[in-house]
Amino acid sequence: MNNTLKLLFHIGLISLMSITAKAQYENNLRLWYDKPASEWMTEALPIGNGYMGAMFFGEVEKEQIQFSEGSLWSGGPGSNPDYNFGIREGASKYLPQVRKLLDEGKLDEANKLASRELTGVIHKKRGGSEFGDYGAQQTMGDLFISVDNKGEVSNYKRELDISNGEGRVSYKVNGKKYLRTFFGSYTAKAMVYRFESEEKTDYTLDYKTPHKKNNAYLNSNIKGSNSSKIFVFRGEVENNGMQFETCFKIETDGTVSYDGETVKISNAKTLTIYHTAATDYTLEYPTYKGFDYIADNKKTLTNLDGQSYNKVREAHQKDYKNLFNRVELDLGGNNRNNIPTDQRLKEYANGTTDSGLEQIYFQYSRYLMISASRPGTMPLHLQGKWNNSTNPPWACDYHMNINQQMLYWPAEITNLEECHLPLFDYMESLVEPGKVSAKEFFNSRGWIVNTMNNPFGFTSPGWGLPWGFFPGGAAWLCQHVWEHYDFTRDETFLRETGYPLMKEAALFWIDYLIEDENGYLVSSPSYSPEHGGISRGVSMDHQMAWDLLNNCIAACDVLGIDEDFKNEAKQVRDKIFPPTIGKWGQLQEWKEDVDDPNNKHRHVSHLYALHPGKQITTETTPELAEATKVSLNARGDDGTGWSLAWKVNFWARLKDGDRAYKLFKRLLRPTGQQGTDMMSGGGSYSNLLCAHPPFQLDGNMGGCAGIAELLVQSHTGTIELLPALPSDWETGSVKGFKARGGFEVNLEWKEGVLITAEIIGQKGAVGTYKYQGAVHEFEIPESGKYSVNL
Ligand code: FUC
Numbered sequence: 001m002n003n004t005l006k007l008l009f010h011i012g013l014i015s016l017m018s019i020t021a022k023a024q025y026e027n028n029l030r031l032w033y034d035k036p037a038s039e040w041m042t043e044a045l046p047i048g049n050g051y052m053g054a055m056f057f058g059e060v061e062k063e064q065i066q067f068s069e070g071s072l073w074s075g076g077p078g079s080n081p082d083y084n085f086g087i088r089e090g091a092s093k094y095l096p097q098v099r100k101l102l103d104e105g106k107l108d109e110a111n112k113l114a115s116r117e118l119t120g121v122i123h124k125k126r127g128g129s130e131f132g133d134y135g136a137q138q139t140m141g142d143l144f145i146s147v148d149n150k151g152e153v154s155n156y157k158r159e160l161d162i163s164n165g166e167g168r169v170s171y172k173v174n175g176k177k178y179l180r181t182f183f184g185s186y187t188a189k190a191m192v193y194r195f196e197s198e199e200k201t202d203y204t205l206d207y208k209t210p211h212k213k214n215n216a217y218l219n220s221n222i223k224g225s226n227s228s229k230i231f232v233f234r235g236e237v238e239n240n241g242m243q244f245e246t247c248f249k250i251e252t253d254g255t256v257s258y259d260g261e262t263v264k265i266s267n268a269k270t271l272t273i274y275h276t277a278a279t280d281y282t283l284e285y286p287t288y289k290g291f292d293y294i295a296d297n298k299k300t301l302t303n304l305d306g307q308s309y310n311k312v313r314e315a316h317q318k319d320y321k322n323l324f325n326r327v328e329l330d331l332g333g334n335n336r337n338n339i340p341t342d343q344r345l346k347e348y349a350n351g352t353t354d355s356g357l358e359q360i361y362f363q364y365s366r367y368l369m370i371s372a373s374r375p376g377t378m379p380l381h382l383q384g385k386w387n388n389s390t391n392p393p394w395a396c397d398y399h400m401n402i403n404q405q406m407l408y409w410p411a412e413i414t415n416l417e418e419c420h421l422p423l424f425d426y427m428e429s430l431v432e433p434g435k436v437s438a439k440e441f442f443n444s445r446g447w448i449v450n451t452m453n454n455p456f457g458f459t460s461p462g463w464g465l466p467w468g469f470f471p472g473g474a475a476w477l478c479q480h481v482w483e484h485y486d487f488t489r490d491e492t493f494l495r496e497t498g499y500p501l502m503k504e505a506a507l508f509w510i511d512y513l514i515e516d517e518n519g520y521l522v523s524s525p526s527y528s529p530e531h532g533g534i535s536r537g538v539s540m541d542h543q544m545a546w547d548l549l550n551n552c553i554a555a556c557d558v559l560g561i562d563e564d565f566k567n568e569a570k571q572v573r574d575k576i577f578p579p580t581i582g583k584w585g586q587l588q589e590w591k592e593d594v595d596d597p598n599n600k601h602r603h604v605s606h607l608y609a610l611h612p613g614k615q616i617t618t619e620t621t622p623e624l625a626e627a628t629k630v631s632l633n634a635r636g637d638d639g640t641g642w643s644l645a646w647k648v649n650f651w652a653r654l655k656d657g658d659r660a661y662k663l664f665k666r667l668l669r670p671t672g673q674q675g676t677d678m679m680s681g682g683g684s685y686s687n688l689l690c691a692h693p694p695f696q697l698d699g700n701m702g703g704c705a706g707i708a709e710l711l712v713q714s715h716t717g718t719i720e721l722l723p724a725l726p727s728d729w730e731t732g733s734v735k736g737f738k739a740r741g742g743f744e745v746n747l748e749w750k751e752g753v754l755i756t757a758e759i760i761g762q763k764g765a766v767g768t769y770k771y772q773g774a775v776h777e778f779e780i781p782e783s784g785k786y787s788v789n790l
Pocket residue numbers: 382394399403530602603640642678692696
């Protein structure tokens with residue numbers, strides 16, 4: 001099912017807020033540097049058009065634009081006739097045995113058997129990649145553009161202007177001006193690279209790729225203007241035969257020639273390159289092949305015929321700002337933008353107050369989401385759409401035990417609901433293979449996906465334990481489906497897309513949970529993400545199943561359907577082993593009270609019920625909320641990038657703004673660390689991309705969502721205004737945050753106290769809001785805007 005059409009319909013229903021951002025505010029939303037990037041991961045700057053991600057470096061004499069396209073992967077059916085989506089046939093016959101061993105307390109034996117029989121299968125070739133036929137996301141290569149401008153360089157600046165959605169490199173050589181403008185246009189489905197110079201300049205374009213070349217040529221564009229030429233490259237990923245084509249349409253006032261290797265442009269004052277890329281991948285089980293990528297590129301390029309650069313740029317900015325300008329955040333208006341961003345980051349870490357940098361960090365995440373996740377594209381992966389390797393960390397895949405979900409945490413609350421849709425299209429593609437996995441491994445109905453997932457339907461558990469075992473991935477993804485409905489109140493989405501996904505995922509849990517000796521339903525066997533032993537009931541599984549069934553029940557009520565299923569879901573939900581407080585006051589991570597108070601593991605999965613779930617809240621379950629604090633204090637205030645970001649969100653839900661802020665600051669800790677650190681060391685590179693380390697986009701997104709949670713929360717059904725305002729953010733304002741119920745919220749505060757607050761919604765909509773502990777009712781008046789009486 002294609003959600004794009006539904007989206008277009010839905011956009012029409014969204015109340016339009018003012019899109020006039022203050023010029024001053026916009027002007028400050030940029031990352032900038034006084035030298036070129038020398039390193040991809042830590043310094044280059046990202047641009048994207050949803051389908052493709054690119055990084056530019058800004059070297060004066062040789063620009064480098066590295067790029068990738070979301071669907072370009074190795075692995076899958078094309079790589080090996082034995083590829084079987086990770087399925088270990090007949091695995092489920094061992095499930096009763098594993099359960100029995102657990103009942104008898106024979107944990108080691110149970111773990112051994114599960115490791116042997118309940119793990120997914122990959123096929124590796126000698127000397128091949130560590131991920132075998134699971135594959136990995138692939139870079140498509142680099143475009144190098146040599147610029148013949150030797151001389152004395154002055155006034156150098158490399159910047160990413162996130163209010164306009166474009167990157168720029170500007171400098172002078174011997175006093176003459178040069179300007180490069182780079183952006184990814186979703187509307188044109190192309191990347192655009194523009195070079196302008198006061199003097200006539202010579203350029204050489206050299207495309208380098210690690211993949212096999214099948215064909216490359218320079219084509220005169222028949223329909224376009226006389227000087228328009230297209231450099232076409234066709235290649236394939238040798239590992240699986242995936243075909244791709246990337247095209248560079250060149251428009252210039254200079255002359256263009258091709259020597260069989262490089263394209264030369266001579267005597268040009270302007271050079272514009274429209275860059276497209278597509279593959280033969282389709283999001284369709286079981287072949288995942290067959291897209292007419294050549295026709296698609298042709299269509300994209302033909303659409304560009306006759307359009308001026310200015311027109312393409314204007315259309316891009318209009319499209320970009322339509323999303324970006326919905327939200328404004330001012331945390332004190334501190335303007336230190338005369339300082340390069342890398343230096344600013346260091347000074348911030350040394351204690352300089354810089355709320356302007358915090359605003360940039362927040363809006364940068366929104367920029368990255370708009371640049372990498374749009375209707376019809378592949379969803380964000382671990383690095384969004386930015387990958388420069390054929391063997392990236394963790395295959396640059398879809399990791400379903402926190403990372404994939406965190407990537408989308410800001411989508412709803414920061415008013416980018418359209419950017420959430422690729423995740424739902426993707427989930428729909430997982431249902432068929434996920435049902436086979438549920439059946440083969442667990443003899444259950446419903447669909448599952450485990451920790452690691454590639455775009456070729458690998459929904460099986462991973463090939464090692466404990467990290468690989470996480471059938472709850474689907475339940476967690478389904479929380480996003482419900483949240484999308486709850487924020488937008490788009491009933492059509494819920495009926496046609498959301499509910500079927502949720503119900504099918506719930507069937508798995510109805511079958512998988514088994515009764516213990518006290519009549520509770522428990523998840524057996526289970527592992528808490530990536531650490532600890534095998535268990536007869538991991539708290540996170542119980543919380544995710546509870547959340548999913550709870551949301552299914554609510555969905556049945558909204559849609560007025562499925563009464564029988566609803567009643568069954570209620571019965572199951574209410575029998576699930578509940579969150580439990582253990583012997584040192586902690587919230588138990590396992591059904592067995594075995595938590596180690598010295599455990600500093602990055603995953604804090606047993607607090608799912610606090611965030612992103614809502615089973616535990618400070619209001620409804622204060623004792624359990626206290627226990628989550630004990631657990632969080634024990635885990636400590638360090639971690640990988642995403643772990644720090646999750647902790648920001650936890651403390652926000654616990655209404656401790658200052659503690660959350662401390663963790664947020666840590667997320668901005670400057671680092672250049674390239675290698676992998678699994679325990680601590682999370683922070684930010686000088687290009688403000690999150691360091692796990694290495695680079696992982698989830699931390700950026702989790703940090704952004706955390707900022708929002710400090711200012712507006714609505715998971716309890718009541719809109720809470722400034723629920724966890726850090727004392728450092730004395731004065732500020734927010735415009736356009738979304739709240740559940742289909743509302744938008746604007747706030748302004750001074751010295752920590754609200755000055756104005758508006759709730760925007762459809763006329764007649766009712767709800768409650770909470771400020772400083774008191775709950776009030778509201779009804780949206782004729783004007784569509786309710787002003788809170790303060
Ligand atoms: C999970 C985490 C790791 C890393 C990986 C991509 O496995 O435990 O820290 O983020 O995903």
